[in-house]
Amino acid sequence: MEMNGIKxxxxxxxxxxxxxxxxxxxxxxxxxAISEEVWNRLKNSINNANVGIDNGTLNDQLIKELTALGFLIPSELDEKELMxxxxxxxxxxxxxxxxxxNLTSRCNLSCPYCYQDLRKALDNNQDLTTDGWNRIMKLINKRTNILRNVNVVFFGGEPMLNYDTLKVAVRDLDSLREIGIKASKSKISCNIEHLQNYSEFLTLYVKSRYKKLLEGEQ
Structure with a gap:
């Protein structure tokens, strides 16, 4: 999807x-988040060799924003090497x-193909306690004098089932910003839309993680 030096x-x-x-x-x-109309015009502008990305097609500011955020890149850039x-x-x-x-071995599903099928044979499901998370934070805090970036992926089981510890962890990681450390958080989940705390978590996660929403007006 290259056009005029942009892909x-x-x-x-x-x-x-x-x-x-x-x-x-x-x-x-x-x-x-952009409108479907803007998204379609963006794809057409990049795909169509006879159409450039200019004021007649898309807003210059939108192009600058999408480029700054990494959605649009120079056509010669090797992203695999960058990754x-x-x-x-x-x-x-x-x-x-x-x-x-690993926040918990519990899961709200029972998929027969799950790679964690062994947990079904266990008598007790284990959660990471807040004390356990505090020990992880102590490990991080020991290196705050040299750390600039921390990347944490939460998984399980279904990590949302250990919601109390997850909330503490997200807030602790957010606090690292106060001392100049960027903390990235990701979560590997199953079918969680119906879980009780999902909407509350989304609010917490959006406030701490999402960078920017672009409305896409011209």
Whole structure:
């Protein structure tokens, strides 16, 4: 999808939702919402070799915003190499720390193909307690003098089933911003839309994670 030196990032996910399109870039971790009309014109402008991205097609400010957030990139940029570099930075740079945190072995589903099928044979399901999370934060806090980025992925089981610890963890990670450390948070979930605390978590997560919403007006 290249046009006039610009292409759409290969790491951009587009999800239609109530007349808009939610865009999420898995490399830059940016999230925006634009109208379906703007999204379609954007794709057409990039795909059509006879149409440039200019004031007659899309708002210049919108193009600048989408470029700054990583949705639009220079056509010569090798994103695979960029991703490899990003991963290596997370793995080997002392100013970065990444971890997977298992919040619980419990799950609201019982999928026969689940790789965690062994837990069905256990007599007790285990949750990460807030004390357990506090020990993880102590590990992080020991390196705050050199850390610049912390990336935490929560998984389970269904992590939302240990909601109390999840809330504490999100708020603790957000507090790192006060000392100049960027904290990225992700969550691997199953079918969670119906869970009791989902809407409250979305509010908490949106406030702490999402960067910007673009309305897409011309």
């Amino acid at each position: 759409l990032s290969r790491y951009t996910l587009a999800v239609p939702y109530q007349g808009r399109v939610i865009l999420f870039n898995t490399l830059s971790r940016s999230l925006v 490899r570099t990003h991963v290596n930075i997370l793995k080997y740079t002392p100013t970065h720390m990444g971890m997977f945190v």
